[in-house]
Amino acid sequence: MPTALIVEDEPEANKLLGMLIKLRGYRSASAFNGREAQEQLGRHQPDVLFLDLMLPDLSGYDVCRAVKAAKATCLIPLIIVSARIAQRNRIDSYLAGADEFVAKPYTPDQIFEALKYAEALREQADRERIEGTARLADPDDEASVREVARLRSLILGRTPLDQEEAGRVNALIAQAEDRIVAWSDAHPGGAPGTLHYELSADRLVLTFREPIAWFEELQRTPDDPLFAGLERFQEVSLDRREGRLTLIKQWA
Incomplete structure (x- = not known):
């Protein structure tokens, strides 16, 4: 069963996202701040990472850059889920290496589409050419x-x-x-x-x-x-x- 790591400091928002991805056959793991996310990534690499930009300790951008700068984790599909919906926030997320951006509040279909896109990225990365x-x-x-x-x-x-x-x-x-x-x-x-x-x-x-x-x-x-x-x-x-x-x- 594929695993999704959800990095979201609001417990209810973390739980809701976890419930949605379980509907698509994923097992969820939760982190409530940036350092906890980094610790979990050091122990286990998920199949997809959902990341909020506003965390209590580290910037979501910094977490994203760290994930995408490391050879061991750079191919994990990383989806930003944030209430910061200005175009600059979206562009800065992609500059940091994010693969997708979902604005809050989101619909279930937006999360399902993001998961589908993450699966396509994993398939691409596994190709011989x-x-x-x-x-x-x-x-x-x-x-x-x-x-x-x-x-x-x-x-x-x-x-x-x-x-x-x-x-x-x-x-x-x-x-x-x-x-x-x-x-x-x-x-x-x-x-x-x-x-x-x-x-x-x-x-x-x-x-x-x-x-x-x-x-x-x-x-x-x-x-x-x-x-x-x-x-x-x-x-x-x-x-x-x-x-x-x-x-x-x-x-x-």
Whole structure:
């Protein structure tokens, strides 16, 4: 039976959520503050984690960042359930690594849909070959932020790269995203950039698609930290005709 850890300091709210997930065949475990949640995660990894942002000791954002920064827990689907429903709270949750956001008060169907999404994420993480596309658009676009956060978790959790090296790869992706967004802002009218990724047993393939002019500008500054970071990849190829930049990192 799958397990859900509910991190919610209000006993009645914790109990209600536990009752709902049991209707979907989950066993529930409860934590009423951030430190208790961290202790439980150290003993047992649940199949899904529900997390309130407003806890009596730690910020829910900090708990989320800690879960998603650790190789052992980064692939646990993490669902924020919060009364802080402003768009900024949603975006900050995804920036911290959350996989989904459910606003309070919620309906049972919203919780059931979140569980269904968590199951899809677990299925994706178990595939031998994982691929997807993340949009590199407006930093205030919720879907874009969530897609990139998911890629960060997969690179950390599904590759043999250690935490430090996975962090370097993810930092390079973040730097590239910043350059692409800045270039697009300076040249309005074009389509937003995208990043297609493929993860397999022996490699990570990152393909940045239009615009690529940002990279051509970068080539003229080889001392730039982003350009220097490309040395971590075994292959870097630019196809101007197709409008794509491909980075390949191998480990087998």
